[in-house]
Amino acid sequence: MKYFTPIIILLLMQHQCSSYSSANLSPKSNLSTESETTSIILDDSLSNSMLLNCNLWLNSWDGGLMLDTFVFAGSYTLPPLTWWENFDISEDTFFLYHDMLCYSPNGLYALDLYSSHIILSGHNKMKHATLDVDTKVHLIDTQHKQRMPILQCGSLESVDDGFWLSDSMVVFVGFETFLDNGNQTFQPYLLLVNVFNRGASEFRYNKVFSNTNEEFLRQKFPAIYFDY
Numbered sequence: 001m002k003y004f005t006p007i008i009i010l011l012l013m014q015h016q017c018s019s020y021s022s023a024n025l026s027p028k029s030n031l032s033t034e035s036e037t038t039s040i041i042l043d044d045s046l047s048n049s050m051l052l053n054c055n056l057w058l059n060s061w062d063g064g065l066m067l068d069t070f071v072f073a074g075s076y077t078l079p080p081l082t083w084w085e086n087f088d089i090s091e092d093t094f095f096l097y098h099d100m101l102c103y104s105p106n107g108l109y110a111l112d113l114y115s116s117h118i119i120l121s122g123h124n125k126m127k128h129a130t131l132d133v134d135t136k137v138h139l140i141d142t143q144h145k146q147r148m149p150i151l152q153c154g155s156l157e158s159v160d161d162g163f164w165l166s167d168s169m170v171v172f173v174g175f176e177t178f179l180d181n182g183n184q185t186f187q188p189y190l191l192l193v194n195v196f197n198r199g200a201s202e203f204r205y206n207k208v209f210s211n212t213n214e215e216f217l218r219q220k221f222p223a224i225y226f227d228y
Helices: 007-014 042-053 055-059 092-102 216-220
Strands: 069-075 109-112 118-125 125-133 135-141 146-153 157-164 169-179 185-195 199-205 224-226
Touching: 042 157, 042 169, 055 157, 055 216, 069 224, 092 109, 092 118, 118 224, 135 157, 146 157, 157 216
Parallel strands: 125 224
Antiparallel strands: 069 199, 109 135, 118 125, 135 146, 157 169, 169 185, 185 199
């Protein structure tokens, strides 16, 4: 199925507001945001794609997330793709993750969203998983058998899920953790990335939560036993 890339996304990608100094997701304070664009919300095309591909994630938050409550936070440029490493998804060490890959519509690329922080092991035909705090998303070139990290998050950030809008545009969803005098709050976000020209546009939910959507991974992968 082909997804129509929303016009607003293309406009945002054409005028990047700032340059991104590392591959890590960045707090709001590091985004160059134009005040007149902060009221931009998701258009219908992107909202429909979110409902189709990320409905489980939206409903994993307390009360469910409303798509018209995501507000544009800024545009920036991720570091360019600079190097590839040899990588074959048919290797025995990767076979447990085959069902977790997200393929581009043309099938030439795949997103590996989970292997860096969901540590899988097989036991009696059941997959067991432990979690690492850091996340690294890889882009896999299935034809040339290589991969490259395209997004990295530290312990205060999360990439929960993602999908392709087109053969070049990807949507990532997750949350950022904020610490204030020992209290933690969590703010969901949506990040649109052109994986080849590295343009990115970010939308933030306009409220924070006192708890994460910690059951999301169990819901998305019911055949995996998570040890937490």
